Amino acid sequence: MxxxxxxxxxxxxxxxxxxxxxxxxxxxxxxxxxxxxxxxxxxxxxxxxxxxxxxxxxxxxxxxxxxxxxxxxxxxxxxxxxxxxxxxxxxxxxxxxxxxxxxxxxxxxxxxxxxxxxxxxxxxxxxxxxxxxxxxxxxxxxxxxxxxxxxxxxxxxxxxxxxxxxxxxxxxxxxxxxxxxxxxxxxVGGLAIAFAAKESLENLLASFTIFLDHPFVVGDLVEVNGITGVIEKIGFRSTRIRTLEKTFVTVPNKNMIDKPLNNLSLRTFRRVSFDINLTYSTTSAQIKAITAELQQFIDEHPRTNQDGRIRFHSLGNSSKDVMVLYFVDTMDWNEFVDIREEIAYKIVDIVEKHGADFAFPSTTVYLHQPGDQEVQAKLINPAASDQV
Incomplete structure (x- = not known):
């Protein structure tokens, strides 16, 4: 070859x-x-x-x-x-x-x-x-x-x-x-650049303020500027928050220190407040028994403090209203929901035990006709009064 x-x-x-x-x-x-x-x-x-x-x-x-x-x-x-x-x-x-x-x-x-x-x-x-x-x-x-x-x-x-x-x-x-x-x-060019980067510099200085002042740390539940969520990361320009809806929000550090910030994780207790609406047919004796037993239950519950208040406080348009106010001794959201559910079931049991009923919006209309006895009609839906 x-x-x-x-x-x-x-x-x-x-x-x-x-x-x-x-x-x-x-x-x-x-x-x-x-x-x-x-x-x-x-x-x-x-x-x-x-x-x-x-x-x-x-x-x-x-x-x-x-x-x-x-x-x-x-x-x-x-x-x-x-x-x-x-x-x-x-x-x-x-x-x-x-x-x-x-x-x-x-x-x-x-x-x-x-x-x-x-x-x-x-x-x-x-x-x-x-x-x-x-x-x-x-x-x-x-x-x-x-x-x-x-x-x-x-x-x-x-x-x-x-x-x-x-x-x-x-x-x-x-x-x-x-x-x-x-x-x-x-x-002078450096001053112009610094002026153009004013927002970034403000956020950088705000990040040092956060680290020195400690208004919150990673893992805290905070509420700021209408946003409620858990702090996931604190960067040198922005803070990232995981909201309760599981969305991811990035907030400039400047807004985290300039706006009023509520650190919900630093609360000693979680507050619960609402009304129990009882029907007008509920007697005073029934209301006293319900409030007394419910107050005793709240006071003796191992996860609530002694500041709970159960009081009959107003007469509504269609109900007798009992105020329920108590504080749950936990920072864990899931545990808080479980305790609140337990107390809600107990409220229903106590109300049913004493023969009372929960009220709902209603209207009583009295009709007068010549020669007829007074007729009373209780309408469940106020809008239905136009039909009578």
Whole structure:
């Protein structure tokens, strides 16, 4: 077999490079695409050993899941660099940014640099997320709720610093901007930027006020600006609330401290207040017996305090009204609902026990006709009086 034909083909020049160069280029890219996932998993396993003693063994899967994508991107960029190194250029690509080269060549190299910096920033941000995961697992085992909200805050704050630093690196390394001079020369421009970011700065300062003053912590049930829900996360710009309807509301931190806030979790008791409407046929003796027995039940209940009041307090349009007021000694919503249901069943039992009935809206109409006795009609629905 004559191999000279293949040799000539491999040495054939096309656009300044041989076919052999192009094959090496394609081969390196193919190897990088195939092995980037395997190499990423190997690197994450090695990196996890560095933080293993601070973490739990179960976190290795989370660590790999967080870092494998940015590592794949960075490794592919490395293979891409070596692939282009086998090709011949009129000028080395690392010198293209400094020489008087065509715009497209300089643009391609700068875009490559930006992608490398973005990939490294992505890896650092994911690593910070994993450190935050370790601390969140630890704070979940403590009784204090303050550390539960500090960890997400500092994780987000650190990531913002990393993003700002990466942006500065891009300006300085890729575009050749004098970053130190830029920062020093902001002057009036810096004031304009600060004014434009006024809302963000106010929310950032409000977040520090929340951490220092502790008006609420993660897990508290609060009511603010017409929104009632449980605090799920306190960030450096906003607070996230899970409402009682299970919706997710994001409130700027400025509104959390500027508006009146009712921290329902700090209540010593949960208040219950309503009226029992008894029919007008209920006698005074029945009302006294009902209120006395119900007052005794509320006073002796193990989960209510001694401030409960059961009083016959008004004569309504269609009922005799008994006020029921008591306080349940619990902060747990589900337990509160169960206790309230238990007391409601007991109220029904006591009213039925003494032979009384619950009233409902009604109207009594008296009809007078010449020569007839007075007729009394009790109408259940007031609207039906037009028919009589």
């Amino acid at each position: 004559d191999f000279s034909i293949y040799k000539d083909f491999l040495n054939y020049y096309f656009l300044g490079n041989t076919v052999s160069n192009y094959l090496w280029f394609a081969g390196i890219l193919l190897v990088g695409y195939i092995f980037k996932t395997l190499l990423s998993r190997f690197i994450t396993s090695v990196m996890f050993k560095l933080v293993k003693r601070f973490s739990e063994e179960d976190n290795q899967a989370a660590f790999r899941r967080m870092l494998i994508q940015p590592l794949e991107m960075l490794l592919f960029l490395v293979f891409l660099y070596f692939a282009f190194k086998v090709l011949n250029y009129p000028l080395d690509p690392t010198e293209a940014a400094r020489a008087n080269e065509p715009f497209l060549k300089r643009l391609a190299f700068r875009v490559y640099q930006i992608f490398v910096i973005v990939a490294i920033t992505w890896i650092i941000a994911r690593f910070i997320d994993f450190i935050g995961l370790i601390f969140r697992n630890r704070t979940a085992k403590t009784a204090s709720k303050l550390d539960d909200q500090l960890v997400p805050f500092f994780v987000d704050f650190t990531k913002v610093l990393v993003y700002i630093f990466s942006f500065m690196v891009i300006l300085g390394s890729v575009f050749g901007v004098n970053v130190a001079g830029l920062v020093a020369g902001l002057g």
